[in-house]
Amino acid sequence: MHEYDDAAASLAARMAELSIDRLQMQAPLDRTLSPAELEELAGQTVTPGGIGGEAAAQLWEDVLAPACLSIDHPRYLAFIPGAPSKAAAAFDMLIGASSIYGGSWLEASGAVYAENQALRWIADLAGLPESAGGVFVQGGTNGNLSALVAARAAALHARGGTRPARWAVMLTHETHSSVKHALESVMDVDVVEIPGDDRGRLTGSAIRSWLEIATDEQRHSVFAVVATAGTTNLGVIDDLAGIGEVAREQGWWFHVDGAYGGAGLAAPSVRALFDGIEQADSFIVDPHKWLFSPFDACALLYRDPVLARAAHTQKASYLDVLTDDPTRSVWNPSDYAIHLTRRPRGLPLWFSLAVNGTDAYRDAIETTLAVTRAARELIDAADHVNLLVDPDLSVLIFERVGWSDADYNAWSDRLLKDEIAFVTPTKHRGRVCTRFAIVNPRTTVADLQLVLDSMRD
Numbered sequence: 001m002h003e004y005d006d007a008a009a010s011l012a013a014r015m016a017e018l019s020i021d022r023l024q025m026q027a028p029l030d031r032t033l034s035p036a037e038l039e040e041l042a043g044q045t046v047t048p049g050g051i052g053g054e055a056a057a058q059l060w061e062d063v064l065a066p067a068c069l070s071i072d073h074p075r076y077l078a079f080i081p082g083a084p085s086k087a088a089a090a091f092d093m094l095i096g097a098s099s100i101y102g103g104s105w106l107e108a109s110g111a112v113y114a115e116n117q118a119l120r121w122i123a124d125l126a127g128l129p130e131s132a133g134g135v136f137v138q139g140g141t142n143g144n145l146s147a148l149v150a151a152r153a154a155a156l157h158a159r160g161g162t163r164p165a166r167w168a169v170m171l172t173h174e175t176h177s178s179v180k181h182a183l184e185s186v187m188d189v190d191v192v193e194i195p196g197d198d199r200g201r202l203t204g205s206a207i208r209s210w211l212e213i214a215t216d217e218q219r220h221s222v223f224a225v226v227a228t229a230g231t232t233n234l235g236v237i238d239d240l241a242g243i244g245e246v247a248r249e250q251g252w253w254f255h256v257d258g259a260y261g262g263a264g265l266a267a268p269s270v271r272a273l274f275d276g277i278e279q280a281d282s283f284i285v286d287p288h289k290w291l292f293s294p295f296d297a298c299a300l301l302y303r304d305p306v307l308a309r310a311a312h313t314q315k316a317s318y319l320d321v322l323t324d325d326p327t328r329s330v331w332n333p334s335d336y337a338i339h340l341t342r343r344p345r346g347l348p349l350w351f352s353l354a355v356n357g358t359d360a361y362r363d364a365i366e367t368t369l370a371v372t373r374a375a376r377e378l379i380d381a382a383d384h385v386n387l388l389v390d391p392d393l394s395v396l397i398f399e400r401v402g403w404s405d406a407d408y409n410a411w412s413d414r415l416l417k418d419e420i421a422f423v424t425p426t427k428h429r430g431r432v433c434t435r436f437a438i439v440n441p442r443t444t445v446a447d448l449q450l451v452l453d454s455m456r457d
């Protein structure tokens, strides 16, 4: 099992060949099978004797892989798709073969150095100070949770260890579910939901209105406010400048969730909408969404990493060698989030940035924004669909005139079954509708036209 014998060599060659094929081809959308279908086609694959390399590889190629959707298909428009660059995807193969422990400087100085350069690029886009730093975690969910845990620890420290009866964090209806989940289910923290404006944006003025009517106890319970730079459902950016200002006045931690939209920082045509982000105490963006990296990676940045380290460093006698000696612990990624062992998951982004340059990122993100604007014009011009929210970034939410829930579902199922497109229903103000999320530079206006046309009959 651990020798590089003939069987291992042929398996490795097969995997390399399959990987390169996948990088080369325009992958089919593929489809979802039921447990019963998979049971019939694949059967029991884990057995005491093993089924052998040839059979396992064939099973993957013929049955299992085609039962996994290709998120980088140009007409995968549901949720938030992904579109890894070739360099990022290829480098991910190498990382998989390399057995690198990405948690500490001692064990992975080269990888951490490279990841930190990628983080620095993002910090500079956001205008965060030189002192800013962080870590790549698994996804936005872990990034938001880790930031909020650091925020609460910093608040407790700032209040001299005195806790309010309840802690609370301010957000709005369009704030991502992962933030509410982190607060309510994981941290047992209350949520103060501030009404959004007509596009669902959290604004500084809405928070000020709340402050006018809040009791002292309510005010005192708040330790952070979460703003979203690119809401997932609507693609809209909150009033970052106004929120940042209130947060600073009140001494609250200002967290910006840019899991999807943060990539827009690299696009000059929308950069002004992010003004105020430079005030953030913490900020996340998912490279696996709109920064062309494979799953899974979230860049988590802190204005003052010392506060994050105080909240997150795990202490254990067997770890003292990592945490106590400054010459060994130059930067331990495990210190900045809720994790210890980690894959160096920022490396595909780093490699692709190093290979292609940051201008290529700017251009690719601008391409997706230009396609979004053109598709918006198609929607505006068509009679059968109505745009529901004016977008800031690359999400278009719209309704098909006269359709019921069942119509949306039947249409969505049919497009997936025919492997034409993956577009799912969503809701806006309680009404069913649908949306395009466009992060793939290979998605064309013609792709979107095709999907819009499929809604005519």
Ligand SMILES: *Cc1c(COP(=O)(O)O)cnc(C)c1O
Pocket (backbone or CB within 6 Å): 080, 138, 139, 140, 141, 142, 176, 178, 228, 230, 231, 232, 257, 258, 259, 260, 261, 286, 298
């Ligand atoms: C996708 C998303 C998240 C969650 O990120 P995961 O990587 O899926 O865990 C959080 N916030 C926003 C705004 C998102 O779009």
